[in-house]
Amino acid sequence: MILSIIAYLSIVLFVGISVYKAYQFANMPFHGRMDLYPVPKEKGYEHGGSYYEEIAWWSKPHEVSHVREIIEMLKEIIFIKKLFENQRPFWWISYALHLGIYLLMAWTILLVIGAMFELNGIIVAANSSSIWGLLLFYVSLVTGYLGLAFGALGSGLLFLRRLFDNTLKKYTTPQEYFNLLLIFAALMTGILTWSRDLSFGFAREVTGNLVTFTPFAADGLLTLHVILVGIMLIYIPISKMSHYVGKYFTFHKVLWDNNPNLKGSDIEQQVIKASSFRPTTSWSAPHIKPPAAPEK
Template sequence: MFLSVFICLTVLAFIIITINRAVKYAKMPMHTRWELYPVPQEKGRGEYGGSYYEEVLWWEKPRETSLAGELAEMFKEMLFIKKLFDNQRSLWWLSYSLHLGIYLLIAWAVLIFLGGFTEKAGVTVAAGSGVWPSLLYYLTLPTGILGGILVALGSISLFLRRVFTPTLRIYSNPQDYFNLIFIFVVAASGLLLWSADPDFSGARNLAASLLSLQPIGADGLMTFHLVLLGCLLIYIPSSKMSHYVGKYFTYHKVLWENEPNLPGSAIMKAVEEARGKKGVQSWSAPHFQGAQNTQEKAAGQ
């Protein structure tokens, strides 16, 4: 029963910590905007890097934005890590292996729980058991196997790249290495479990037990894997790996934010609020003291 409760609590913790981090980011003071073009929401101008500043008397005209252009660009970045592909192709192959593996394992987990729910309804998930059970069976196999292999290969290859590439090594700290090894151990232990459960029928039984909060029959390796996996679910949103949350705000509120700063606008209000904020960090450099706000820094006080 311990494992069932533990897994449910870790999933709940993952959701709560992720939401809490997103709320924290959303409430942060306004960041210095980059306004680096092209900005994808610029309707008709995103492709060549134009903006509303091209218009005569732009401040008197309604802005035309493109939600479709913004979503398309975000889709490419979130699912394919486009900027890394464009700028560091050799690193992209390793990083995307890890990320694609994670996406596949998320899909696999959904399929496993759908399979567990189906079996609790009295329908066996197996080849030739009907359209729905067969679909679950055949979709589960490639997503689980390929996802586990890609995560294991991606994490260990990124670890080795950090170790043996001088330009990466000088920017890597112990947490970077720990994160990759942690992910690799979880993925490797999962692959070992798959070797004893090639059609994932045991995983579906485990999911069925979780759905009804029944005790899980787990041996030493499964217990080791599930405990590590639960710890990873808590650790990811609590660490620098929570960039899956921060990336949205980095793009929308820093990189792509180009809403005009007009008198009485929400942007002007945010700027005024940010100017009055006092920093909480102190620097050794004489030109910046954390206890000052922006106005005091500008005045040299």
């Protein structure tokens, strides 16, 4: 029962805090432009160009391709493209961790679906008569094995690399080692737990019990695993590991946001709104005149 509560609570907090962070970033004050090229949505993306390459650019339609923007975004999310292009040795281990996480997310969903199947009488096993049961069984095996292996390997190697690389260790704080160790520990307890259950039949049973708040006998290792995963899920969004939230804003709202302030545009409305704001704090250098008193 307690493990069920931990499981639900950690997932709710993971999603809740992540969404709250995104909400906070989305509601930050309107900022100045900081475009950095190449910008994927631009017509001249291949050479890094922009609408400023046209004469009288303001009188022509701003041709953008949101499809290309989404493709570039997916390349970054799925493959960590920039790291692949600019620092290949680091990419191998960082990608192992990230790919491991993606696979484990998929595995978790598959376990839930598998548990639902079993509760409804569809057997999920190698000898299942249902094609869906068979499919779910094998896909769960692949995602689970690879996810646990890649995730543990990636977090472990990232930890070791930070510990022994002369440059990285100068910049790594104890907290950052802790972050990697927490993920590693959560995954290692998973590997130890599920290595006794190579078909993931017990994992589906546990998942079913967790989902339905059904009490079940959990040994020390399983209890530790569920608690560690719970802590990890709650800790990730409050730490800087929540970069999955930040990354959307750094690209879409900073580096790729080049919409000009044209008459009648949304940007113009935001500019007008922002210019009526009177800050409550002011700078102190002698050449800066104090701003007008804050509006009541």
